[in-house]
Amino acid sequence: MSQADLTPVPVExxxxxxxxxxxxxxxxxxxxxxxxxxxxxxxxxxPANVDIIRVMCSGRIDPDLIMTAFAQGxxxxxxxxxxIGDCHYIAGNHKTMTRMPLLSRVLQDFGIEPERFVxxxxxxxxxxxxxxxxxQVTEQVRQVGRLDWPGRMYRRGVGHGEDxxxxxxxx
Amino acid sequence: MFDATDxxxxxxxxxxxxxxxxxxxxxxxxxxSDVVDVKRVAEEAARMPDVVFTTTHMFHCxxxxxxxxxxxxxxxxxxxxxVAACSPTLHQITFRRAVERAGLNQYxxxxxxxxxxxxxxxxxxxxxxAKASRLVRAxxxxxxxxxxxxxxxxxxxxxxLVIGGGVAGLMAARDLGDRGMKVTLIENRPxxxxxxxxxxxxxxxxxxxxxxxxxxxxxxxKHPLITILTGAHVVNSEGVVGDFKTKIKIDAxxxxxxxxxxxxxxxxxxxETISEFDFALSRRKAIYMPYPGCFPPIPAIDWHTCTKxxxxxxxxxxxxxxxxxxxxxxTLHSGVIILATGYDPYEPLLGEYGYGIFPKVITLQQLHRxxxxxxxxxxxxxxxxxxxxxxxxLHCVGARQIDGVNAPQPDGKVKDYCARTCCTAAMHxxxxxxxxxxxxxxxxxxxxxxTYGRGHEEYxxxxxxxxxxxVRYSPWHPPRVxxxxxxxxxxxxxxxxxxxxxxxxxxxxxxxVLATGVVPHDISELVTMYSCAVGYDSFLLEVHPKLRPVELxxxxxxxxxxxxxxxxxxxxxxxxxxxxxxxxxxxxxGQVEMDPFIASVDxxxxxxxxxxxxxxxxxxxxxxxxxxxxxxxEALCTGCGTCAAACPSSAIQQAGFNDRQVRxxxxxxxxx
Numbered sequence: 001m002s003q004a005d006l007t008p009v010p011v012e013x014x015x016x017x018x019x020x021x022x023x024x025x026x027x028x029x030x031x032x033x034x035x036x037x038x039x040x041x042x043x044x045x046x047p048a049n050v051d052i053i054r055v056m057c058s059g060r061i062d063p064d065l066i067m068t069a070f071a072q073g074x075x076x077x078x079x080x081x082x083x084i085g086d087c088h089y090i091a092g093n094h095k096t097m098t099r100m101p102l103l104s105r106v107l108q109d110f111g112i113e114p115e116r117f118v119x120x121x122x123x124x125x126x127x128x129x130x131x132x133x134x135x136q137v138t139e140q141v142r143q144v145g146r147l148d149w150p151g152r153m154y155r156r157g158v159g160h161g162e163d164x165x166x167x168x169x170x171x
Numbered sequence: 172m173f174d175a176t177d178x179x180x181x182x183x184x185x186x187x188x189x190x191x192x193x194x195x196x197x198x199x200x201x202x203x204s205d206v207v208d209v210k211r212v213a214e215e216a217a218r219m220p221d222v223v224f225t226t227t228h229m230f231h232c233x234x235x236x237x238x239x240x241x242x243x244x245x246x247x248x249x250x251x252x253x254v255a256a257c258s259p260t261l262h263q264i265t266f267r268r269a270v271e272r273a274g275l276n277q278y279x280x281x282x283x284x285x286x287x288x289x290x291x292x293x294x295x296x297x298x299x300x301a302k303a304s305r306l307v308r309a310x311x312x313x314x315x316x317x318x319x320x321x322x323x324x325x326x327x328x329x330x331x332l333v334i335g336g337g338v339a340g341l342m343a344a345r346d347l348g349d350r351g352m353k354v355t356l357i358e359n360r361p362x363x364x365x366x367x368x369x370x371x372x373x374x375x376x377x378x379x380x381x382x383x384x385x386x387x388x389x390x391x392x393k394h395p396l397i398t399i400l401t402g403a404h405v406v407n408s409e410g411v412v413g414d415f416k417t418k419i420k421i422d423a424x425x426x427x428x429x430x431x432x433x434x435x436x437x438x439x440x441x442x443e444t445i446s447e448f449d450f451a452l453s454r455r456k457a458i459y460m461p462y463p464g465c466f467p468p469i470p471a472i473d474w475h476t477c478t479k480x481x482x483x484x485x486x487x488x489x490x491x492x493x494x495x496x497x498x499x500x501x502t503l504h505s506g507v508i509i510l511a512t513g514y515d516p517y518e519p520l521l522g523e524y525g526y527g528i529f530p531k532v533i534t535l536q537q538l539h540r541x542x543x544x545x546x547x548x549x550x551x552x553x554x555x556x557x558x559x560x561x562x563x564x565l566h567c568v569g570a571r572q573i574d575g576v577n578a579p580q581p582d583g584k585v586k587d588y589c590a591r592t593c594c595t596a597a598m599h600x601x602x603x604x605x606x607x608x609x610x611x612x613x614x615x616x617x618x619x620x621x622t623y624g625r626g627h628e629e630y631x632x633x634x635x636x637x638x639x640x641x642v643r644y645s646p647w648h649p650p651r652v653x654x655x656x657x658x659x660x661x662x663x664x665x666x667x668x669x670x671x672x673x674x675x676x677x678x679x680x681x682x683x684v685l686a687t688g689v690v691p692h693d694i695s696e697l698v699t700m701y702s703c704a705v706g707y708d709s710f711l712l713e714v715h716p717k718l719r720p721v722e723l724x725x726x727x728x729x730x731x732x733x734x735x736x737x738x739x740x741x742x743x744x745x746x747x748x749x750x751x752x753x754x755x756x757x758x759x760x761g762q763v764e765m766d767p768f769i770a771s772v773d774x775x776x777x778x779x780x781x782x783x784x785x786x787x788x789x790x791x792x793x794x795x796x797x798x799x800x801x802x803x804x805e806a807l808c809t810g811c812g813t814c815a816a817a818c819p820s821s822a823i824q825q826a827g828f829n830d831r832q833v834r835x836x837x838x839x840x841x842x843x
Binding site: 022024030033034036037039040041043044045046047048051052053054055056057059060061062063064065068069072073074083085086087088089090091092095099131 | 258259260284286287288289291292293294295298299301302305306309704705706707712724768786788789809810811812813815816817821825828830833834836837838840841842
């Protein structure tokens with residue numbers, strides 16, 4: 001598939017509500033999730049567009065999960081973990097450190113702008129940094145606009161499209 | 172949308188009850204409900220599949236709040252519980268216990284954080300409610316896929332290993348011994364007592380340090396349950412909590428108890444070296460005792476300096492000294508480990524504030540050795556008590572440094588943290604000097620006076636009352652220490668005094684004492700061995716500074732004293748006692764419980780590619796050569812999930828965080 005095939009298709013915005021970026025943040029439990037808690041206890045304010053998913057270590061964040069998030073309609077994805085050297089599991093974040101830049105490249109090849117995928121270290125004490133990061137990412141995703149990856153794929157006749165089940169495929 | 176490999180540990184696993192979800196949304200007394208419409212959150216959650224009960228409560232963490240959860244679990248035969256409240260770091264354990272009391276597996280519980288992550292950070296009520304609702308519904312969807320997990324239980328070897336024979340290690344060993352635990356205390360130097368033995372007098376009680384210390388040493392030495400090994404280094408460590416196998420190497424001491432007159436042997440020794448105990452203020456022999464009354468009360472031989480000339484052996488008639496002694500190795504079994512590896516005083520760089528250039532620039536540690544009646548100068552300073560001697564104290568040397576202002580350390584970083592003890596220690600020494608030299612002029616150059624502890628501020632007050640002059644310098648423009656051009660004074664300190672609006676001043680001094688900071692003792696080998704978390708400041712990092720202050724993230728390893736950060740003796744002892752009681756609590760359980768979020772391999776899917784082996788930080792995955800599969804060792808796995816992310820065929824799944832469970836959250840959050 002050549003790059004030209006992936007020119008974004010114009011997106012029809014739903015008329016009922018103004019579009020708001022939907023961003024998924026994968027946070028490690030020991031540093032970044034606690035850093036997000038710290039933003040809360042410090043009563044720092046940030047927009048409501050980022051939804052946090054907790055994992056034990058940023059090393060658990062399978063690039064596949066990030067792809068899934070985009071494929072399910074996320075406009076942006078954040079990945080946060082402990083600073084290098086602070087990992088609760090010695091070196092789980094080293095794997096994150098190598099995976100994420102690579103993934104960022106791959107995402108760009110798929111036409112997903114680098115602004116939509118942010119990887120940053122946030123320690124348990126850096127509530128301020130987390131709040132700033134959320135504001136910044138929300139703003140930059142808002143700037144690049146809606147992604148609507150599932151819609152694009154559907155219109156192109158590829159990908160999941162109509163197979164999507166509302167609540168998974170379990171009994 | 173899920174491939175076949177996702178079905179591991181799904182809701183349809185045999186033996187897992189069908190999901191009947193109960194959702195409990197907490198008001199947190201208004202902390203949440205002032206912003207989030209909790210009723211609407213509950214109502215929207217009720218429309219999710221499998222949800223059979225929803226409610227809200229003013230305080231779910233309260234006893235009635237917990238009782239309500241238990242009651243509803245029984246009443247509605249709930250098999251999954253979702254509580255939306257504060258951060259899981261606070262009350263996840265509270266609710267897990269409540270769920271367990273109601274007869275449900277505690278891992279069928281899902282905690283949603285709608286306080287720290289929603290109501291406290293989002294101002295717009297509508298947006299906050301929508302986000303809370305999304306998070307709760309995502310948690311419900313995830314909860315539907317939860318399976319019961321069992322806490323892992325590992326039997327514990329009823330013995331403790333304390334590494335470090337300073338005041339913190341001694342304290343921890345004594346406390347553990349007093350609780351009836353078997354303890355081995357290892358110290359890598361030949362003598363016990365650590366840094367405290369080098370102090371002359373300690374705040375806030377103005378007591379002599381060594382008599383205080385010897386009381387503690389005596390308790391430890393006499394304790395029937397405590398074994399002390401000096402000159403012992405950790406070589407290797409295997410095993411996990413409950414059964415650590417620590418291999419240690421014990422240096423040959425060369426001297427045993429049969430040596431009755433150590434003085435004769437020491438006097439006979441012709442070899443000398445600088446004394447590290449006296450911070451290079453004196454010299455000691457190759458066979459030496461650092462101070463009278465040290466423990467063990469027999470000398471040790473420094474093999475780097477000793478030439479094995481045999482003069483000491485001849486001087487004592489051959490009894491008690493063996494110059495051919497060999498070091499030995501042994502393996503210690505312990506259920507828990509306490510690290511009390513302590514600190515080193517910051518050694519100023521050559522030329523930093525004139526240190527190493529001007530002989531009259533010394534560190535506070537050296538001043539302590541000089542003031543010590545048993546020290547190298549027998550407690551005398553090189554001044555007459557009647558001369559109007561000028562002494563300066565310079566604070567924050569090797570502490571609170573600023574990148575770009577202060578010269579970086581060999582590791583490229585600056586020591587940017589506060590060493591916490593030196594302000595009070597400098598004030599304590601200033602007061603003592605004023606008493607000893609009533610005609611002295613003492614100037615204290617400081618950034619901020621941080622005499623923070625109980626009884627510490629009094630030294631500052633006392634110093635002020637006794638006429639100590641305070642000069643406040645800006646950390647951006649540290650004072651300069653120069654030669655006096657007139658040649659009258661040994662050193663001159665030049666700075667701008669912020670207390671007089673930045674007036675440039677020049678203070679000539681007879682003696683400048685650098686109140687140096689605290690750096691962790693180099694334990695990089697132990698850090699690697701025990702996979703310790705280390706903070707930016709190179710000190711060991713506890714799990715949580717408030718909730719788990721003396722525990723390392725590695726289960727079964729505890730922190731005592733200055734290995735964790737700068738502490739005074741009071742704090743180091745508190746930390747040591749805390750570590751001892753945590754360790755004793757763990758041992759007395761007989762077994763340890765660990766979170767069950769471990770990885771497992773679906774053997775039918777695993778291709779044996781070994782990618783997981785390369786990413787596991789704990790070497791917990793091995794390859795079963797016969798079958799060509801990866802095998803996870805449950806005892807070594809700590810549950811980070813890195814292998815699960817790396818597995819190209821999704822054959823490895825992390826319990827509690829498997830692909831389906833995480834995707835279930837994504838599905839709802841993105842409104843699929």
